[in-house]
Amino acid sequence: YTTIPSLQEIIILHSVRIRADVFRRGTDGNWPEAPEVVTEGELHLASVDIRAPVAALYRTTELAVR
Numbered sequence: 001y002t003t004i005p006s007l008q009e010i011i012i013l014h015s016v017r018i019r020a021d022v023f024r025r026g027t028d029g030n031w032p033e034a035p036e037v038v039t040e041g042e043l044h045l046a047s048v049d050i051r052a053p054v055a056a057l058y059r060t061t062e063l064a065v066r
Contacts (some may be wrong), residue, residue: 002005002023002031003055007025008024008025008046008047009022009023009024009025009045009046009047009066010022010023011023011045012035013045013057013058016063017039017063018039018040018054018055018058018063019037019039019056020037020038020039020043020054021035021036021038022035022036022037022038022043023034023035023036024046038054039054040054040055041053042054043057
């Protein structure tokens with residue numbers, strides 16, 4: 001996916017714990033070596049200007065009750 005020129009963000013949602021790994025393309029066009037890790041609070045996808053609580057992404061899974 002990192003070779004797609006128009007792609008600005010990649011989000012990986014974990015399936016065994018509440019965690020989102022977010023990779024954002026830098027202003028120089030390069031991708032970071034390590035993701036921003038989001039485990040609580042709000043996840044913001046700047047490229048499409050969407051905000052959502054991380055917990056809401058898991059609300060229909062078994063992880064929501066842990």
